Amino acid sequence: MTDLRIHRHPILKYVRGNPLKFYFEGEERTGYENETIGAALYATGLKEFSHSFKLDRPRGIFCAIGQCASCRMRVNGVPNVRTCITPLEEGMTVERQFGAGEKPTNTEVRKTFKKELEADIAIVGGGPAGLSAAIYAAKFGARVVLVDRFPKLGGQLIKQTHKFFGSRKHDAGVRGIDIAERLIKQVEENPNIMVLSEAEAFGYYEPATIAVAGKDTIYRINAKKIIMATGAAEKALLFENNDLPGVYGAGAAQTLMNTYGVKPGDEIIMVGAGNVGVIVTYQLLQAGVKVKMIVEAMPKIGAYFVHAAKVRRMGVPILTRHSILRAYGENQVEGATIVQLDDNWQPIPGTEKDVEVDGIAISVGLRPTYGLLDQAGVKIQFVPELGGHVALRNRNLETSVKNIYVAGDIAGIEEASTAIMEGRIAGLSAVIDMGLAGDDAKELRESVRAELTELRAGPFGARIRQGLEKVEVL
Amino acid sequence: MEEYEKTGVVTLDYLEKLGNVPSEERLKKGPVAMTECIQDIPCNPCAEVCPVKAIEMPEINHRPIVHFDKCIGCTLCMQVCPGLAIVMLDKSKEKPRLTIPYELLPMPERGDTVVLIDREGNDIGEGKVVALFFPDKKYQSALVTVEVDDDRLLYEARNLRVVN
Ligand code: SF4
Ligand code: SF4
Numbered sequence: 001m002t003d004l005r006i007h008r009h010p011i012l013k014y015v016r017g018n019p020l021k022f023y024f025e026g027e028e029r030t031g032y033e034n035e036t037i038g039a040a041l042y043a044t045g046l047k048e049f050s051h052s053f054k055l056d057r058p059r060g061i062f063c064a065i066g067q068c069a070s071c072r073m074r075v076n077g078v079p080n081v082r083t084c085i086t087p088l089e090e091g092m093t094v095e096r097q098f099g100a101g102e103k104p105t106n107t108e109v110r111k112t113f114k115k116e117l118e119a120d121i122a123i124v125g126g127g128p129a130g131l132s133a134a135i136y137a138a139k140f141g142a143r144v145v146l147v148d149r150f151p152k153l154g155g156q157l158i159k160q161t162h163k164f165f166g167s168r169k170h171d172a173g174v175r176g177i178d179i180a181e182r183l184i185k186q187v188e189e190n191p192n193i194m195v196l197s198e199a200e201a202f203g204y205y206e207p208a209t210i211a212v213a214g215k216d217t218i219y220r221i222n223a224k225k226i227i228m229a230t231g232a233a234e235k236a237l238l239f240e241n242n243d244l245p246g247v248y249g250a251g252a253a254q255t256l257m258n259t260y261g262v263k264p265g266d267e268i269i270m271v272g273a274g275n276v277g278v279i280v281t282y283q284l285l286q287a288g289v290k291v292k293m294i295v296e297a298m299p300k301i302g303a304y305f306v307h308a309a310k311v312r313r314m315g316v317p318i319l320t321r322h323s324i325l326r327a328y329g330e331n332q333v334e335g336a337t338i339v340q341l342d343d344n345w346q347p348i349p350g351t352e353k354d355v356e357v358d359g360i361a362i363s364v365g366l367r368p369t370y371g372l373l374d375q376a377g378v379k380i381q382f383v384p385e386l387g388g389h390v391a392l393r394n395r396n397l398e399t400s401v402k403n404i405y406v407a408g409d410i411a412g413i414e415e416a417s418t419a420i421m422e423g424r425i426a427g428l429s430a431v432i433d434m435g436l437a438g439d440d441a442k443e444l445r446e447s448v449r450a451e452l453t454e455l456r457a458g459p460f461g462a463r464i465r466q467g468l469e470k471v472e473v474l
Numbered sequence: 475m476e477e478y479e480k481t482g483v484v485t486l487d488y489l490e491k492l493g494n495v496p497s498e499e500r501l502k503k504g505p506v507a508m509t510e511c512i513q514d515i516p517c518n519p520c521a522e523v524c525p526v527k528a529i530e531m532p533e534i535n536h537r538p539i540v541h542f543d544k545c546i547g548c549t550l551c552m553q554v555c556p557g558l559a560i561v562m563l564d565k566s567k568e569k570p571r572l573t574i575p576y577e578l579l580p581m582p583e584r585g586d587t588v589v590l591i592d593r594e595g596n597d598i599g600e601g602k603v604v605a606l607f608f609p610d611k612k613y614q615s616a617l618v619t620v621e622v623d624d625d626r627l628l629y630e631a632r633n634l635r636v637v638n
Contacts, residue, residue, distance in 0.1 A: 306557030315595030458535025
């Protein structure tokens with residue numbers, strides 16, 4: 001059977017637990033503890049995870065972080081399980097799902113409990129912003145409940161194998177995975193912070209209550225302040241067959257290889273030469289995947305030159321003013337047709353070229369995950385410079401709905417280092433506004449703010465600065 | 475728009491114009507850092523760690539400028555650089571030496587002859603591994619020093635490949 005698991009890696013050591021037997025459509029397969037169902041299936045060669053509602057088209061893993069619907073399967077008789085974020089268990093039965101799926105056969109399996117929790121601050125999202133907000137709020141004695149969707153804390157930071165930019169006091173030169181490990185440890189060891197993992201916040205109620213679906217419990221968290229740090233989702237790109245299994249977000253490729261040690265494919269093409277596309281390309285090369293080329297519709301490479309230079313000297317061409325026209329293949333990607341674009345972004349006839357690949361990674365930007373904010377009635381504006389719909393807020397990151405703060409990518413797409421700083425500001429603002437902390441917290445907040453301003457001061461921060469002018473208006 | 479923004483490859487000419495290439499005379503005195511970090515990005519650990527303040531950076535969004543006369547070739551900047559954008563050149567030994575950061579498997583070993591690769595990914599020559607330094611024991615990420623016969627490789631080789 002296909003084995004896409006990575007066994008040697010220059011940076012990562014994969015901690016695979018005990019082997020677990022499970023059944024995919026009656027056939028026995030092996031996965032490991034610490035893997036999700038989706039990762040285990042992918043590692044053993046499955047590309048086609050589900051079929052779409054209307055047109056019955058095959059779908060494969062696209063986001064790998066529980067935000068799209070492509071990997072939903074029937075697990076132990078229950079339909080619509082997001083296999084990419086659900087941990088694998090011994091003896092599970094997994095079947096492909098067609099459309100919305102059949103009703104559960106066994107209603108006992110979904111018995112749920114109810115629980116109320118009281119907290120000073122509820123934080124939604126356990127990535128760099130959420131973790132930092134929790135640490136800084138707890139520092140001043142706040143009782144924090146941190147809600148996170150994933151089995152493991154850290155958000156996208158636990159996948160960043162490269163060293164960070166910035167200055168030494170922001171951990172420049174330290175790998176993202178090491179920064180994540182430290183933040184997670186601080187959160188887990190802090191008695192003031194309670195973590196709810198594998199839990200989905202799904203509703204806001206006035207003045208500061210959130211509803212959360214845990215594994216088998218529905219929580220009602222009555223807080224005084226809420227910090228939304230739900231991060232971002234990858235943008236999709238319009239082209240023929242863009243839903244073919246084997247077309248996935250660059251972030252999904254990163255999750256598969258860096259969290260689960262599973263190669264997303266053998267030979268792939270990257271679409272988009274921004275920092276994410278180029279960094280993930282480098283990581284793919286480190287994992288032993290061949291990246292045939294990067295195509296970029298813009299006339300120039302968006303990534304920092306130093307990132308681009310890394311993959312270029314490893315022999316990956318970057319084709320600017322090129323895009324993907326279509327994916328082709330029978331039920332899964334067998335290749336991509338690329339094309340050159342003219343100065344009006346129109347494909348130049350006759351320049352089409354087929355590239356044989358088994359995967360197409362899309363990296364055309366991220367958009368803030370603002371659903372909960374919208375439901376809470378927070379004033380939202382579409383700001384292209386910040387990646388999409390973001391909340392209007394004041395300098396302390398409080399939104400138009402009193403008691404709700406934002407931090408990290410939900411507040412505008414930036415770097416993990418800026419997310420960490422925004423998390424600190426939001427955490428500090430929450431404790432200051434509650435009267436839990438005084439001048440020392442205010443001073444600390446000022447110094448974080450000054451560092452953040454400094455980081456954003458250069459030419460690469462220009463767009464962010466423009467975007468912030470539009471939203472920091474309250 | 476600069477050419478490198480389109481290609482992801484910088485030319486030696488361009489680096490020379492920026493003043494990023496140390497002189498022959500300086501190279502004869504011992505190892506020296508050469509940066510290929512040419513944009514104003516928010517990053518400065520190289521300047522922060524330099525023990526002799528040889529790297530000038532007026533503010534964090536400025537590109538680094540190495541004062542070759544001050545640099546003592548300690549490699550600290552190279553060890554911390556997230557852009558893998560610093561190499562060390564040295565012509566004080568019997569044969570010219572080049573040190574490059576390397577984060578791939580397989581790792582070369584001392585004494586190996588490796589293929590040297592240029593900024594565009596082309597094989598351009600060979601080098602003999604004379605030193606390997608692992609700044610962080612936790613990772614297979616090394617500074618690899620190779621000895622070369624041809625001077626030109628010091629200026630053009632920026633990657634390597636292990637051959638078995
Ligand atoms: S090699 Fe050492 S002395 Fe030279 S610039 Fe780098 S840190 Fe400074
Ligand atoms: S540490 Fe590296 S990437 Fe950062 S400024 Fe210095 S040379 Fe450039």
